[in-house]
Amino acid sequence: MRLLPGVPDSSPALSSGVLGFASAAFARLGFSRVSFGLANPSSMPAPASKAAASSATAADAGAGAQKPWLFVGLGNPGRMYKGTRHNVGFEIIDAIAEAEDISISSKQFKALVGKGLIGDVPIMLAKPQTFMNASGESVGQLVSYFKIPLNQLVVIYDDLDLPFAKMRLLPKGGHGGHNGMRSIIDHLKSRNFPRLRIGIGRPPEELGAISFVLQSFTKQEKEELEVTFQKGLQAVRIMVHEGFNKSATFVNTPQPSSEEIDRPSPSNG
Incomplete structure (x- = not known):
């Protein structure tokens, strides 16, 4: 049960500025363009020897294998939606970024x-600005x-x-009535x-x-x-370094409450 009609962005999806930004940003961070799927083989200098060619090919393959993780938080853009329940995806992305x-x-x-x-x-963080119901346009x-x-x-x-405030990390699934997820599944043609x-x-x-979903959170x-x-931040760190399964165990395993921790163990006698 998710709301707010999508408002499509009429600006062009691609421009030379986008490519320029990506190249410069990746270089500053020490990423090759290959690692982000942006390599242009025709622009690479020819190796000086057969051995060099073999070495370059292996290096390119290794770089190409390191694709970034993409973490997308869902929400609605604009000041009037900031801090509302429906924008909690935006907020956790901001927390990770900080x-x-x-x-x-x-x-x-x-x-x-x-x-x-x-x-x-390498990771990417994204907050679609299409409004919730059209999130798939951006994510796709x-x-x-x-x-x-x-x-x-x-x-x-x-x-x-x-x-409230509980998390669940799953490897796949349906949209569960959430229109942002519905849009993403439709655009990716995969769940x-x-x-x-x-x-x-x-x-x-x-x-x-x-x-309710457009309410702000209380203090x-x-x-x-x-x-x-x-x-959530810790889950993301575990995921990128130790894999999804370990992160899912961390998130989904119930943690004992403070009362349970403080409660004395029953005596054996």
Whole structure:
């Protein structure tokens, strides 16, 4: 049950400026263009010898194998939606960017995009600016242009069916009624990509779902979400360095409450 009609972006999807930004940004971060699927073989200098050619081919293959992870947070652009429940995906992307010192300042493919490293692993952070219901327009273009493997695309979004501030990390699945996810699945023509769901709770009986998801968080809820965002950040770090399965175990395994931790163990006698 997700809302707000998509508002398409009429600006051109590609321009020479996009390519220039990508090349310069990757060079500053120490990435080859090959690692982001942007290599142009005709522009590479010819090796001086057969041995050099073999070495260059191996190096190119290794660089090409290191595709970036793409983490996409879903939300709605504009000041009026900032800090609302429906924008929790944007907020966790901002938290990751701040922790890893990544600037999300480039406008590419109808999204605000940041590129950086977690350790030595290249990542991209994106916040589609198409409005929720058209998120797939942006995500589809990003995945296609940067040649992102679907198992390295992670979509982060709000979920009414999870308890507040709880997270669930899954390797694939349907849209569950979330129109942003519906749009992404339609554009990718696949549901086989990871997703990190963040619970926003159920609306009270006197408040409809539409009004509820467009509400701002209370002060207490914001404090609870800070803990969730820190766990989400840790999950992302585990994922890029140790793999999806280990990250999913970290996220999905119930943690003992503080009361359970403090409770004395029953005596054996």
